[in-house]
Amino acid sequence: MCALSGCSRLQEAALTVDEKLLRAHPLPAEVTVGQQRLQTLVAADKPARDELDRQWQERVALRTMTCTQGLSISRWASVDEVRGLPIDKACLREQDQGLQELVAYRTLGRLLQAPPLRPRVPLGKPALLNAQGQVGLSWAVTAAQAGVAVAGTWGQGKAVAVDLAAGQVLSDLPRQVGGADEVTVSPNGRVIGVSASSQPSALIAAEQGDVFWQPADETRVRAWLPDVGAVLLSRGKGPQLVVVDLTTGKSQPLFEGPKGSSSVATVAVLDGPPSRLAVALDGTVQLYALQRQGQKLEIRLVKTLVLNNSRGPVLSPLVPLRGGRLLAFASPSGLAWLDLESGDNGVWVAQPLRFGVLAKLSERALLVVAPDLRGSGPRHFSFDVEDQTLAPATLPAEAALQSSTDGRLVLRSYGKVWIGDAVALDAPQSLQSALAPYEDWRLEQQVARAVRGLQTDEIQPAPAAVTVPAPAAWPAAAAARAAPLLPRLPAGTQVHTIGVYEGERSASVGQPVRAVRVVLRPSPRPMVLVLSSYEAVSWQVTNLGAQVEAVLVSSYNPSTVSGLAGVSVQQIGRVYAYEATSPDYKRLRDLVERYTGTAEHGSFQGRYSGASFSVGGR
Known part of the structure; x- marks a missing residue:
């Protein structure tokens, strides 16, 4: 027998250097728990279990080799002696993160392959x-x-x-x-x-x-790829996309986009085999094929297509039709299409319909939304891409349609959600017949906006150097108020306001009009978007599924709005505000309420110099 300390010493001598480093600097709890969860998932699959053990030992050895460079750890070194070595803690954190990623990706791969x-x-x-x-x-x-x-x-x-x-x-x-x-x-x-x-x-x-x-980091899932055991991720801001092989944990870039761009690419998964991805950004669509050969995941750029006739960019999800041979999407010109085989593209239906929200009904039909028509509420139509017809659809009147590409229909209202996969349709109509009332309505709205613009334009001087604080609470609006200038808004509509003095300065010296990007995220309630500025701004809006009833623009210098096909955009005055505690905001809010009446003010975001904003969410 040996003394307790002697036995312990002999036991530690039997440990590998990797094991000694693990005992001296243990893995974070989340890595250990994740490893145990993964081992449970692969317990009945011996090949998968053996492969996981090999990958784990390989990464643990990399941890030791990387973080002990320049240090000598002998066979007889104790755990305490290893613990006392000047090992770079930042290196250990980086390697531990790599182990956690391996465990997470392998776990994700097992879950995606399950029924x-x-x-x-x-x-x-x-x-x-x-x-x-x-x-x-x-x-x-x-x-x-x-x-x-x-x-x-x-x-x-x-x-x-x-x-x-x-x-x-x-x-x-x-x-x-x-x-x-x-x-x-x-x-x-x-x-x-x-x-x-x-x-x-x-x-x-x-x-x-x-x-x-x-x-x-800011990692987001952009597409699930179970057929090839992979996942498409974006990391950080911008259009950059990477494909992660869930059998090896290794990643490879798929799409870079323009250098310095902060735009977000739109992605669609197409029917295979092979698995295919369509990636749209700034008026182009790139088509990729993904195929697995054993342990190797092969990615190939098939073609790049230019949206020259549909007048990109893409303003909605890409909806695959005809077994993945055709893509439907909203563009600035209306409901657009792209043939992935020929590259031909164009616009099926132009404004005034609002096509920022599209829901797939079948391989040849889409559910689309038409704007409020004389206070009757939004209407839904099934658009048949083969016959080019619109069939009125019956859906809950108070519900807002959510974009979808899988044949499920999701409709939302404040405190309610509906889910289904079928819809009652009236007899289909030709495009000309179905859209005639909306064309008349659009012309009426143009005339009304022109008249209101003459009546409500307000002049406001440039801002003073010092902002005077507003009282703690503003007096309530006068009880006797004229009827709202907007057509009747749906119940539950919220007003979301963004205000800047100017767009963020860029490297382009002397740029007269600066762009401000606004992303509208899916929300359960309809919204009116208010955009306010002193300097001229090019408001570039990307709608990811919000139900936008109208856009109200108030700017001292002329500004423009792009990205919301079929949505009414109205210049309501020259009042601007970028601080919620300023008297200017009170004046802006009073002006907005002439149009929106008693609609709830949902949010206000303001900066002196603004580059990008996000509105809405679940």
């Missing part, structure tokens, strides 16, 4: 979602190939995973899901990706409601 969490079954006409008595659900995202949805409560951070056929809650989800800007669900319904500007992104196992990865 649907619940089978996808026909749902029929959209019906109110009432998951085991959950009250106030006001948004939802569905899985493309499973009977699963993620639903949440607007403004309260509550969210649940739901079995659509049974109407049962599968799991309660972390609050960060309810507060996220973007929520996406894997095709089989087993993984939820969330991202937000105010909190870390996360990947969540839907069945348990557990977070299994929370990356340190």
Whole structure:
């Protein structure tokens, strides 16, 4: 026998250098927990288990080799002696993050390869979602190939995973899901990706409601690629996209975009094999093919197509039709199309219809939204891309349609959400017949705006150097108020205001009109967008699914708005404000309320010099 300390010394001598470093500087708890979860997932699959062990040992050896460069660790060195060496802690953190990524990607790969969490079954006409008595659900995202949805409560951070056929809650989800800007669900319904500007992104196992990865950077899931065991991610701001091989944990760039660009590329997954991706940015669409050869994932750029006839850029999700041979999308000119085989493109239907929200009904039909017509509320039509006809659709009057590409229909209102996959249609009409009332209405609106512009234009001097604080509370508006100048807004409409003195300065010296980018995220309530500035601004709006009733522009110098096809844009005056505590904001708000009446003011964002803003969210 040996003394206790001697036995311990002998035991430590038997350890490898990798094991000694792991004991001296243990892995973070989240890495260890993730490794244990992954080992459970692969426990019954010996080849997968062996491959995981090989990859793990390889990464642990890399950790040791990288972080102990220039240091000598002998076979007889104790754990305490290794702990006392000047090992770079930043190096250990970087390597531990690499191990966590490996575990997260392998976990994601296993979950994506699993069968649907619940089978996808026909749902029929959209019906109110009432998951085991959950009250106030006001948004939802569905899985493309499973009977699963993620639903949440607007403004309260509550969210649940739901079995659509049974109407049962599968799991309660972390609050960060309810507060996220973007929520996406894997095709089989087993993984939820969330991202937000105010909190870390996360990947969540839907069945348990557990977070299994929370990356340190701004990582967002842009597309799930289970057919080739991969996932498409964006990292940070801008259009850059990377494909991660979930069998090896290695990534390779797919799409870079213009250097320095902060635009966001639009992505669509097309039917395979091989798996295909369409990536749209700034008036072009790149088509990629992805194919797996054993352990190697091959990515090939097939072609680059220019949207010369449909007048890009793309302003909505890309909706694949005709088995992935055709893409439908909203462009500044209206409802547009791109033939991926020939490269031909064009516009099916021009304004005045609002096509920022598109929902796929079948391989040849889209559900689209027409604007409010003389106070009767938005109307929905099924557009047949083969026959070029519009068929009126019957849907809940107070509901806002959400963009979708998987054949599910999601409609939302404040405190309500409907989900289905069929819709009652009236007899189809030719485009000319169906759009005639809207063309007359559009002309009437143009005349009315011209008259109002002569009546309401207000002059405001340049800002003083010092802003005078406003009182703690402003007096209520006068009770006797004229009828709102906008047509009747839908119930629950919110007003969202953005104000700047000028657009952010760029490297272009003497640039007379600076661009300010505005991203409108899906929201359960309709909105009126107010854009205010002193200097001339080119407001560049990207609508990711918000129901925009109108845009009101108030600027001292002439400004322009682009990106909202079919939405009424009105110049209402020359008042501007970029501080919510200033008297200028009070004047701007009073001016806006002439148009919106008692509609709720949902948000105000202001900066002296602005470059980009985000409005809405779930």
